[in-house]
Amino acid sequence: MKTEEISLDIFLKNCEYEIQNPDDIKITSKQSPATEDYSDFPQLINLNNIETSIEFNLFLIEKFRFNDFSTNKAKRGREITKLRIKSLITSLRLFLNWLTVNKVDWKDETYIDDEDPVNLFKNYLIDRIKSEQNHISYESAKAYLLDVKMLYEWATHNHIINRLPFFYSIHSYTNKNTNLITSKKIPNTQIVSSSIKIPKKYKDIKVKVLSAYSSEEYEELINSDYCQTPSRQLWIRLAKEYGLRRIEIAGINDDICDCKDGLYIVTGKNAKKREIHFKEEILKDLNLYRNRKSRKNALHKYYLEHGYNNKSPLFLNTQGNRISEKTISNIIYPVKDEFKAKGIIFDKTFHDLRATYAVERVMSLLKQGIKMEHIEYVVTDELGHNLFETTKRYLQIRSARISWINQSGVGEFLKEIELADDNQSEDILDDFL
Structure with missing residues (x-):
């Protein structure tokens, strides 16, 4: 089985193609004027599951063009970058491979109880978290599952399937830390919760924590x-x-x-x-x-x-x-x-130098006044990651957060650009991460 990114006009359901060999296909359909601008759009394909590949690419192109199918109305219509599409491809490639190997139809609605495709994929992700040889982090598994659920939201919106294999519930809470500066009434914050999620108990299963050099x-x-x-x-x-x-x-x-x-x-x-x-x-x-x-x-x-x-x-x-x-x-x-030999304990790794680049790049962008939602895309791209969840591993050193703030000088940067005082530096970074 081979899955790879390609730049072909395969997001049309009725496209025609020829299988050249097990590792390649040729699209024979001509492009329509409406799709000419998307000839270089990032896409994915599994040569053993062509039809599902085309359906997934339909989702990617409509996510990029319209983004109007989220169950959370506040998220509808937000601009989507091609970098975000590439991160979606990472999640969908994993899901597509899993579907193909296990011969699962992602649109199957005949399931009983928790045996729907999304729940089965969730269990596969949990097995990967627990695996030593094929390990993925809790945060990555969570991101993969969220992206797959987004695919199903699109499918129900376009009547490709009749119902979601999961449901959402809304909860409200008051964050007392949001009222540190003004005397205004603290607003309620709504949290949307899904019936299918990666349990938090799997957060404890982690690989070595990266730690930036001071x-x-x-x-x-x-x-x-x-x-x-x-x-x-x-x-x-x-x-x-x-x-x-x-x-x-x-x-x-x-x-x-x-x-x-x-x-x-x-x-x-x-x-x-x-x-x-x-x-x-x-x-x-x-x-x-x-x-x-x-x-x-x-x-x-x-x-x-x-x-x-x-x-x-x-x-x-x-x-x-x-x-x-x-x-x-x-x-x-x-x-x-x-x-x-000199009585000094040095507990860093070579890979921690890469984490140092990530931390210092974030600090530099913060100092320039770049918005945090944009910083995550910049740093993810520069580190060569597909998901910000992966990049966060290079920034999350919570066990030494206070000493890191002091040693790295990020607290001074935040105060300099008037984002935080001494007591807020940690909260700002927690929000970012």
């Missing part, structure tokens, strides 16, 4: 004796200043030094590509590293083994092979030993 911790790392080699210095900076994963750092080729306007495409997990704008300072240092004698010696060995090409790896080991991801992240362990 400025002191970063200085300790970058100035450690073990990290004084040019390559290690660059790896640390690429992760912290640009949010690169170790796989993206390892995959950089030496053509990055020749990129125009500082724009370069890095390749991340699942071969996903994203464009990064590198500053002149880092490009200059990368070029200096490229021309070092030790690197040229390693490059000679690479050419002997692989032949000459103009996209050789930038970072090579002494044997002339592309540096491995593990080699990059493992630089932390000698640093820990180095500090341990």
Whole structure:
């Protein structure tokens, strides 16, 4: 089975297509003038479930164009970005694959009790939360389920199915913390609750919590004796200043030094590509590293083994092979030993540098006065995530929230732009997260 994003005109129910091979299809229908503007619209397809793929793409295009089918009237008609559509594709791809593997009809209305497709998918997500080998976070599972429920709202709105396999109820509560500044009467807040949700007890099943470096911790790392080699210095900076994963750092080729306007495409997990704008300072240092004698010696060995090409790896080991991801992240362990000998406990990871980029980017955007609802899309896109729920893992360090506010200076930033006083910094960040 293969599921992939494509840019074809398949959101029309009556489109004609030809299966070229198990990994490809060809759309033979001609585009109508009404759909020409959507020829590059992000879509998904499962070649073993074409008809459902087309129905899901109908949902995506109507969500983007109209967004008029939510049961919550306040959410109807809100502008939807293509980035949001891509996050919906992530959820729907998971649902589509699950439907196909288990031979479930998503429109089935003959279910008994809690055996409807949405409840069965919810149970699958819970199993993934509990799984060690195929784990997903509670927040991701929650986001996937919400997106699938949105699909069903659209289906009932368009009479594709006759009824929702779940129901909503409305509850009201008063948030006393909202009246910290004014003396106005505290308004009631309405909460819409669904009959199908991921139980909160699964919040306790978590992977390691990411934790951004404080400025002191970063200085300790970058100035450690073990990290004084040019390559290690660059790896640390690429992760912290640009949010690169170790796989993206390892995959950089030496053509990055020749990129125009500082724009370069890095390749991340699942071969996903994203464009990064590198500053002149880092490009200059990368070029200096490229021309070092030790690197040229390693490059000679690479050419002997692989032949000459103009996209050789930038970072090579002494044997002339592309540096491995593990080699990059493992630089932390000698640093820990180095500090341990001095009586200092250093409990950070290399991946925490990426969390540092996320935190500092949020702080920077807040300082510029960017609205929080826009910040989540910017940071999600820059980290190469499909869902903000994933990005939140890089920002949620609740167990050390107070010390993080003090060390990072985010509290000062919030006060500077008059968003909060000392007592409100934590509440502001909680609202954001």
